[in-house]
Structures are given as structure tokens and as C-alpha cells.
Amino acid sequence: MKKQSASTWSVEKSEELYGFNRWGTGHFGVDDEGFAEVRPVPDGPTIRIMDVVDEAAGMGIKAPMVIRFQDLLRHRVQRLNQAFRRAIREENYKGDYRGVFPIKVNQLREVVEEIMSAGKDYNHGLEAGSKPELMIALAMHDSNQRLIICNGYKDNDYIRLALLGRKLGKRIIIVIEQLGEVDDIIRISQELDVKPLIGFRIKLQTRGEGKWSSSSGDNAKFGLNTAEILFAIEKLKAAKLSKSLKLVHFHIGSQVPNILTIKNAVVEATRFYCQLAKMGFPMGYLDIGGGLGVDYDGSRTNFESSMNYTLEEYARDVVSNVMDICEASNVRVPDLISESGRAIVAPHSMLVVEVFERINKKETLRQQHLPKQKHDIVYALEAQLKNKSRLGRLERFHDALQKKEEALSLFNLGYLDIENRAAAESLFWQICEKIDREDNEAGYQPEELRDLKKLLADQYVCNFSVFQSLLDHWALKQLFPVVPLHRLKEKPTVNAILVDITCDSDGKISSFIDLQDTKDYLTLHSLNGKPYYLGIFLTGAYQDIMGDLHNLFGRVSEAHVFLEPDEPNGFYIEEAINGSRIAEVIEGVQYQWEELCRRMKAQIDTATRKDLVKPREGVRLLEFYETQLQTKTYLNIERAKRKKRQKK
Numbered sequence: 001m002k003k004q005s006a007s008t009w010s011v012e013k014s015e016e017l018y019g020f021n022r023w024g025t026g027h028f029g030v031d032d033e034g035f036a037e038v039r040p041v042p043d044g045p046t047i048r049i050m051d052v053v054d055e056a057a058g059m060g061i062k063a064p065m066v067i068r069f070q071d072l073l074r075h076r077v078q079r080l081n082q083a084f085r086r087a088i089r090e091e092n093y094k095g096d097y098r099g100v101f102p103i104k105v106n107q108l109r110e111v112v113e114e115i116m117s118a119g120k121d122y123n124h125g126l127e128a129g130s131k132p133e134l135m136i137a138l139a140m141h142d143s144n145q146r147l148i149i150c151n152g153y154k155d156n157d158y159i160r161l162a163l164l165g166r167k168l169g170k171r172i173i174i175v176i177e178q179l180g181e182v183d184d185i186i187r188i189s190q191e192l193d194v195k196p197l198i199g200f201r202i203k204l205q206t207r208g209e210g211k212w213s214s215s216s217g218d219n220a221k222f223g224l225n226t227a228e229i230l231f232a233i234e235k236l237k238a239a240k241l242s243k244s245l246k247l248v249h250f251h252i253g254s255q256v257p258n259i260l261t262i263k264n265a266v267v268e269a270t271r272f273y274c275q276l277a278k279m280g281f282p283m284g285y286l287d288i289g290g291g292l293g294v295d296y297d298g299s300r301t302n303f304e305s306s307m308n309y310t311l312e313e314y315a316r317d318v319v320s321n322v323m324d325i326c327e328a329s330n331v332r333v334p335d336l337i338s339e340s341g342r343a344i345v346a347p348h349s350m351l352v353v354e355v356f357e358r359i360n361k362k363e364t365l366r367q368q369h370l371p372k373q374k375h376d377i378v379y380a381l382e383a384q385l386k387n388k389s390r391l392g393r394l395e396r397f398h399d400a401l402q403k404k405e406e407a408l409s410l411f412n413l414g415y416l417d418i419e420n421r422a423a424a425e426s427l428f429w430q431i432c433e434k435i436d437r438e439d440n441e442a443g444y445q446p447e448e449l450r451d452l453k454k455l456l457a458d459q460y461v462c463n464f465s466v467f468q469s470l471l472d473h474w475a476l477k478q479l480f481p482v483v484p485l486h487r488l489k490e491k492p493t494v495n496a497i498l499v500d501i502t503c504d505s506d507g508k509i510s511s512f513i514d515l516q517d518t519k520d521y522l523t524l525h526s527l528n529g530k531p532y533y534l535g536i537f538l539t540g541a542y543q544d545i546m547g548d549l550h551n552l553f554g555r556v557s558e559a560h561v562f563l564e565p566d567e568p569n570g571f572y573i574e575e576a577i578n579g580s581r582i583a584e585v586i587e588g589v590q591y592q593w594e595e596l597c598r599r600m601k602a603q604i605d606t607a608t609r610k611d612l613v614k615p616r617e618g619v620r621l622l623e624f625y626e627t628q629l630q631t632k633t634y635l636n637i638e639r640a641k642r643k644k645r646q647k648k
């Protein structure tokens with residue numbers, strides 16, 4: 001049986017089906033044994049992801065878990081910097097590139113530390129968008145060659161903190177987002193007797209494209225419009241702070257799929273830069289913000305989950321456009337800053353989830369459930385299933401729909417018993433399945449028939465929460481590659497969508513990457529009683545931090561993986577972080593676990609007095625309650641026990 005499927009299916013077919021070679025950009029693929037693998041650095045060794053899952057299990061870390069490939073993170077920092085260095089060399093550009101990592105994209109200490117370490121030779125700096133992030137940036141920043149860029153809304157203490165950095169000699173630039181901030185900065189820098197470095201965030205007319213496009217344009221919530229820039233200039237001049245103006249900044253939104261948008265924005269911002277330089281301000285930096293994309297679906301298009309350019313093309317376009325305009329305006333070229341966050345961190349981490357249940361609506365009835373007396377409507381559906389009159393597919397689908405609805409009405413009116421209703425539903429799905437199986441025409445299909453596959457798809461229940469681990473999928477329909485981590489030599493046979501364990505019908509993944517547009521289901525392997533793991537990839541940007549406490553599931557466990565040629569599987573797990581425990585998440589909503597235990601004890605005591613439970617049993621119940629508080633919030637899937645129960 002296995003041999004047969006191996007001969008009709010292959011690792012290559014899995015690679016093609018799941019798109020590894022497209023979105024994986026050389027980092028992700030399938031090995032000869034049918035396991036998903038990661039290649040953290042190009043031309044380097046590979047790691048079998050299931051080996052990491054197994055090793056983490058030995059350390060007490062189970063799915064759902066985030067795996068971080070620290071070497072891949074380092075590689076992204078280097079690749080971004082090298083791309084700009086090469087472009088600068090090739091264009092003979094007379095300025096430098098100074099990247100800054102926007103902390104909001106992934107605040108985890110290990111991530112920020114790795115980026116700082118990998119960016120040492122490139123003087124890669126940090127960007128803060130809030131006071132807490134600035135406090136991280138100030139402390140983690142270790143060289144005055146590296147920049148700190150301060151964005152976001154600022155209160156007086158935010159400004160004081162930034163100026164504290166100035167006092168320490170840090171190259172820390174406060175970017176003015178609102179006209180009101182100018183007065184605050186002037187006043188506080190006089191108070192503290194320190195000269196600030198100042199940038200203007202400019203509200204560009206060039207609009208982003210894609211999901212985050214409202215970050216620019218007339219109604220954007222950040223940035224100065226042209227008149228406000230002129231007001232801000234007057235204020236700086238009056239305060240004798242003209243020398244402080246160093247930078248022009250823009251950010252047109254994250255994940256810009258189209259390189260033309262980026263070119264236009266760079267041109268517009270460089271014009272502002274040149275105008276300010278010609279007015280005599282010292283300037284020196286042009287900050288092009290974030291927006292550098294990640295090709296989540298691998299289609300290389302300007303579709304919102306993709307990008308129609310490479311990182312190298314991005315760097316070349318920025319460098320050459322800035323240079324052209326500066327030359328034409330006779331202005332010295334600026335050092336270039338980008339605040340690329342997503343492009344650096346998205347690929348380095350992934351989520352592993354375990355599928356533990358299949359919800360299948362197409363179940364055929366077992367003998368003992370068949371109606372003792374078949375209702376006419378069941379006979380009618382049986383006849384439709386046989387299809388003696390050889391009707392077309394669409395007509396049969398409509399006939400079946402009609403009968404099913406009739407059956408449901410009859411049930412509601414009390415004319416159909418539960419066995420007959422079950423038979424009617426079961427027959428309906430069998431008819432749909434048969435119609436779908438007869439689909440062998442290529443080319444055009446009526447929409448209803450195309451949607452049949454979606455209608456027939458099973459639900460695979462996965463031990464995770466979309467609201468914690470994949471918030472952008474829920475909120476913005478952002479797509480991520482989802483693939484099995486093993487069994488890739490076997491032919492997948494089940495069309496399924498994924499549902500999570502929250503009590504929320506929105507807690508699901510029902511659209512998937514595809515080369516054309518999106519897919520409504522994923523073809524997966526049938527469950528065989530053994531653990532089945534899926535990987536959700538490219539989740540390193542934003543998803544780690546935006547998750548919430550829906551159903552109090554909380555944070556998932558993490559494993560931080562480093563390449564290590566001396567280890568048997570080529571890697572070691574440097575750090576294993578445990579996911580949230582129940583006691584922690586309930587404290588987050590103001591319950592104290594001691595108090596809950598006390599209340600449970602009182603209730604158990606009462607029950608004991610009433611002889612509802614025996615004293616010994618009461619003690620055991622309380623102990624069980626107390627130990628559960630220290631366990632993880634996600635499901636503890638106990639396969640062996642489930643099997644035993646099934647046998648009985």
C-alpha cells in the first residue's frame with residue numbers, strides 16, 4: 001500500500017504542491033525522506049524541522065511552539081546590508097547605508113540581540129516607536145556609530161529619554177510626526193541644555209499599495225504636510241536650532257508589493273530633502289522607512305501577499321533614484337536609512353501546530369443508524385445518488401440541494417425523525433462528493449461546482465489559537481505558507497481547512513497561498529492516529545507580539561535553534577522558553593490563583609460535609625485543581641489514552 005503511493009507521489013510533487021521553492025527562497029525545502037527542512041544560510045547545512053520538534057519535546061517543549069532559526073535571522077541582517085553596500089558601490093554613491101531595526105516588529109530580547117550582533121560590522125541601529133521601545137533601544141545600543149531613530153507619538157518624557165541618549169553621545173534622531181512636538185522638543189532641549197538631532201516625517205502624496213496603505217496620503221495619522229513643514233522650520237529657526245535638522249523621513253506602510261510605489265515615494269521624499277538642503281539646513285540623512293516586503297506566496301507579483309521585486313532590486317532603486325535627484329538638484333547625497341523590519345525578521349521564525357482531530361461532514365451512516373422506515377425524501381436522494389437518468393453535474397447539484405433543504409424543513413415541522421435526517425444529510429454529501437469526483441474537465445467550471453471543493457473540505461483541528469499566533473491572518477486576511485512537516489513522500493488526499501481551539505468560529509485558516517490568487521483549502525494527509533504536524537512559515541514579523549489572550553491561551557512555547565556542525569543533527573537548541581501557564585494568564589485578568597484555590601477548597605469542604613464526595617476524594621480533587629494551575633494553557637494531547645478508550 002505504502003509502496004504504491006510512493007511510486008505515484010514524490011518529494012518533488014510535494015515541493016511543487018506546497019510551493020516550497022517559491023516562498024522558501026532557498027531556505028525551506030523537502031529532504032529525500034519527505035521531511036521539511038530549513039537551510040538557515042545559503043549553501044550551508046540543512047536541519048530537519050521534525051528533529052527540532054523531537055528535541056524540543058525532550059526538553060519539555062511541545063507544539064504549539066515557535067521555532068526561531070537564529071542563523072537565518074543573522075543572514076537576513078547581512079543580506080540587507082550587503083545589498084545596499086553593493087548598490088552603493090556599483091552606483092558610485094557617495095553616501096552610506098545605515099539600517100535601523102524597528103523594534104515593534106519583534107521586541108523579543110533574543111531577536112533584538114541577534115540583530116545587534118549580526119549588524120555590528122554594518123552599524124545597524126534601532127528604531128523606536130514608543131517609550132517602552134525607546135527604553136529598550138537606549139540600553140541595547142552599544143556604539144555611537146549606530147543610529148537610534150525615534151518615531152511615533154511622543155510625550156515630554158519620551159523626548160527627555162531621547163535627549164538623555166544625546167547627552168551620552170548617542171546618534172539619536174527625534175523624528176517629528178506632529179507639529180506640536182516641535183515646541184516640546186525646543187523647550188525640553190533648552191531645559192536639559194542639549195542640542196537635539198531632528199528629522200521630519202513627511203506626509204507623502206505617494207500612496208502605498210496593499211493592506212497597510214493608509215500609512216500615507218492626506219488622511220494618514222502621522223507626518224507633517226507641506227505647510228506644517230514650513231511652520232516647523234520657522235520654529236526651529238526662531239529657537240536657533242536650524243543646525244539640528246538632519247533628516248527627512250517617510251513610511252508609506254508595511255509590505256509594499258509594488259516596486260513602482262517605492263520608486264515614486266523615494267523620488268517625492270528626495271525632492272523634499274533637496275529643498276531643505278538648499279534652504280541651508282545641514283541635513284545628512286534620508287530615511288525611507290519600512291515597507292520592504294516578504295513574498296509570502298512566492299508568486300513574485302504585486303498581489304498583497306507578495307512583492308514584485310527583490311531585496312537587491314529595492315536597494316538599487318533607492319540608491320539610484322536618490323542619486324539622480326540629488327545630482328539634478330546639485331545637492332550632496334544623504335546617508336540612507338531604512339527601517340526594514342518585516343523583511344529582516346519574518347523568515348526566521350515559524351509556528352509548529354499539531355493536528356489532532358478531523359471534522360468530517362461526509363460521514364456515511366453505519367448500519368445501526370439507518371432509518372427503520374425510510375422516508376420518501378431519503379428514497380429520492382438515493383435515486384439521485386444513483387443518477388440513472390444521467391443528468392449533468394450542475395443540475396444534480398441543484399436537485400440535491402433542493403431535497404436537502406426539504407428534508408431540513410420536514411425535520412423542523414416534526415415529519416422527519418432523527419435517523420431519516422441523518423440519512424438525508426449523509427446522502428446529500430455523498431452526492432456532492434460524487435459530483436466533485438466526476439470533475440475531469442479542465443478549463444471553465446461554473447462557480448457553484450468550483451465551490452463544491454470548498455464545501456466538501458474537512459476541518460482539521462489544530463492545537464493553537466489564531467488570535468495568539470496568527471493575528472494578521474484573522475485581522476487582515478494576510479496569508480502565510482502552511483505545510484506538513486513530514487510525510488511529504490506520501491500523496492496527500494484530504495482537502496481541509498484548519499480550525500483552532502478557541503471557541504470562536506473566526507478562529508480558523510480558510511484561505512491559503514496559491515500562485516493564482518488564493519486557495520480555499522489545503523490538501524493534506526489523512527490522519528493515521530500518529531501525531532501530524534504542520535508548519536506555518538514566515539511568521540517572525542509582528543505575529544509574535546500582536547497575539548492576544550482570547551480564551552486565555554496566551555503565549556506558545558519557543559525553541560531557539562543554532563546551527564552546530566558537531567551535533568548529530570547539525571543544530572542545538574540554545575533556549576527553550578515555556579509557553580504561558582494557566583496561573584499566569586488568569587493573573588493577567590486580575591484573579592489570584594491562591595484565592596481561586598481557597599474558593600475551590602471551601603466548595604469541596606462543603607461538598608464533603610454533604611457527603612457528595614468522600615474526604616479522601618475531596619483532597620485529590622483539590623490537588624488536581626492546584627496542579628492544573630501550573631500546566632500550560634494549550635491542549636495536552638494524550639494520544640495513547642485516546643486509543644485505549646476507542647478500543648473499549
Ligand SMILES: *Cc1c(COP(=O)(O)O)cnc(C)c1O
Nearest residue numbers: 251254255290291339340341342
Ligand atoms: C512599522 C514601521 C516600520 C517597519 O515596517 P516594515 O514594513 O515592517 O519594515 C518602519 N518604520 C515605521 C515608522 C513604522 O511604523
